[in-house]
Amino acid sequence: MADMPLNNGTKMRSQLWFKVLIALFLGFGVGTLMGPDLILMDSGTAQNIGEWLALPGNLFLITLKFIVIPLVISSVMLGIADGNDNKAIGTLGMGVVYFVITTTVAITVAFFIAGLIQPGAQIAAASTADLVKPDIMAPDIGGRSVPEMLRGAMPTNMIRHMADNAMLQLVIAAAIFGLAMLRMDKEESQPIMDLMRSTQKICMTVVLWLMKYAPIVVFGLIANTVIERGFSAINSVSLFFITVVFALLVMLVFYALLLFFVARRSPIEFFKNSREVMIFAFSTSSSSATMPVTLETTIDRHKVSPGVTGLVIPLGTTINMDGTALYQAIAALFIAQAFGIDLTTMQMASIIVLTVAGSIGTPGIPSAGIPILAGILDSQGIPVEGIALILGVDRLLDMSRTVINVMGDMTAAAVMDKLMGGKHKAESTEP
Ligand code: ASP
Numbered sequence: 001m002a003d004m005p006l007n008n009g010t011k012m013r014s015q016l017w018f019k020v021l022i023a024l025f026l027g028f029g030v031g032t033l034m035g036p037d038l039i040l041m042d043s044g045t046a047q048n049i050g051e052w053l054a055l056p057g058n059l060f061l062i063t064l065k066f067i068v069i070p071l072v073i074s075s076v077m078l079g080i081a082d083g084n085d086n087k088a089i090g091t092l093g094m095g096v097v098y099f100v101i102t103t104t105v106a107i108t109v110a111f112f113i114a115g116l117i118q119p120g121a122q123i124a125a126a127s128t129a130d131l132v133k134p135d136i137m138a139p140d141i142g143g144r145s146v147p148e149m150l151r152g153a154m155p156t157n158m159i160r161h162m163a164d165n166a167m168l169q170l171v172i173a174a175a176i177f178g179l180a181m182l183r184m185d186k187e188e189s190q191p192i193m194d195l196m197r198s199t200q201k202i203c204m205t206v207v208l209w210l211m212k213y214a215p216i217v218v219f220g221l222i223a224n225t226v227i228e229r230g231f232s233a234i235n236s237v238s239l240f241f242i243t244v245v246f247a248l249l250v251m252l253v254f255y256a257l258l259l260f261f262v263a264r265r266s267p268i269e270f271f272k273n274s275r276e277v278m279i280f281a282f283s284t285s286s287s288s289a290t291m292p293v294t295l296e297t298t299i300d301r302h303k304v305s306p307g308v309t310g311l312v313i314p315l316g317t318t319i320n321m322d323g324t325a326l327y328q329a330i331a332a333l334f335i336a337q338a339f340g341i342d343l344t345t346m347q348m349a350s351i352i353v354l355t356v357a358g359s360i361g362t363p364g365i366p367s368a369g370i371p372i373l374a375g376i377l378d379s380q381g382i383p384v385e386g387i388a389l390i391l392g393v394d395r396l397l398d399m400s401r402t403v404i405n406v407m408g409d410m411t412a413a414a415v416m417d418k419l420m421g422g423k424h425k426a427e428s429t430e431p
Pocket of ligand 1 (some may be wrong): 287
């Protein structure tokens with residue numbers, strides 16, 4: 001994949017980035033004009049137009065989702081089988097440990113900032129009195145033992161996992177195949193290696209085609225989201241909103257430190273090279289749909305070795321959700337504060353463990369973190385109906401936490417590449 005010129009040079013990419021940025025602002029502008037905040041047109045017409053505006057984006061997302069599975073399988077298999085035994089197992093093992101550590105950091109940041117700002121303390125008891133439990137299926141995440149969770153993560157039937165989009169099982173299955181191929185005679189594994197290489201190239205070619213339409217996609221998706229939801233919901237929980245955004249920014253600073261001190265890269269350059277991926281994650285609210293673009297950027301712009309990228313990005317997209325974990329921890333604290341519940345140290349420790357475990361099982365799709373949050377609240381005796389307080393702002397915060405989820409994965413790839421002895425020369429962004 002690294003030998004495939006995935007762009008026509010820096011100039012085209014920076015022009016594309018500029019168009020995408022303009023599209024983002026236009027989307028917000030048009031959405032605000034037509035949305036529920038200004039009430040300049042009747043909501044039925046606005047929603048109809050919004051649906052049409054979002055159509056190119058939705059078609060785009062469907063196509064991306066459709067290539068995610070072949071891309072994950074081929075990338076993970078090649079990431080392992082193209083390298084050597086120790087390196088592949090080292091990257092996988094270190095990847096899991098790294099993800100658990102950064103997710104724990106994210107939750108600690110969340111507790112610290114939410115404890116300091118106390119966003120829920122301002123919510124009057126009266127406004128929590130008549131909250132209705134939202135219609136959410138809360139998984140019983142506290143009720144599963146570790147051996148049970150490990151058993152559940154193992155692949156059993158590839159076809160069913162593909163049909164269910166069960167990424168964790170697919171990543172593990174691809175890793176097992178990759179390891180087996182690594183141990184075989186080269187001639188015997190060659191046909192599958194070639195097949196995987198072609199599969200990966202086909203997927204990335206589709207990504208390249210799609211990227212050309214990114215401005216239309218971003219414009220339509222953002223306009224439709226604003227038309228559907230508006231901004232007024234922020235008013236009632238503004239302190240919660242600010243707390244989450246602030247904490248997410250602190251996570252970005254944490255990534256900058258990791259990039260600078262561990263990966264030995266310029267964080268500014270890294271963030272600049274990540275601009276498209278960030279806007280993409282923001283507009284789609286889905287780290288899974290963004291994954292093909294994340295993969296392409298990590299190899300072609302951040303110059304992380306394809307082997308490490310092929311393992312760390314699919315694995316990270318599946319199990320590493322720092323933004324989601326941070327959000328869930330702040331939301332849990334916020335709701336507890338709003339209901340006047342003082343969490344014990346034991347409860348906080350349980351929330352950390354459950355959030356880390358929950359983020360592994362959270363799929364990278366819009367609002368996927370909410371049912372897991374419901375499960376966490378339930379397990380700690382915090383009223384699940386408190387989620388109704390934050391549902392109005394969930395989409396905007398979902399967009400923001402997805403950016404951090406994806407940035408966390410790319411940072412992980414850069415750090416892991418360095419730790420595995422990779423040498424990089426990241427592409428300069430300026431023409
Ligand atoms: N939308 C998030 C993602 O795709 C998941 C979530 O936090 O709901 O990464």
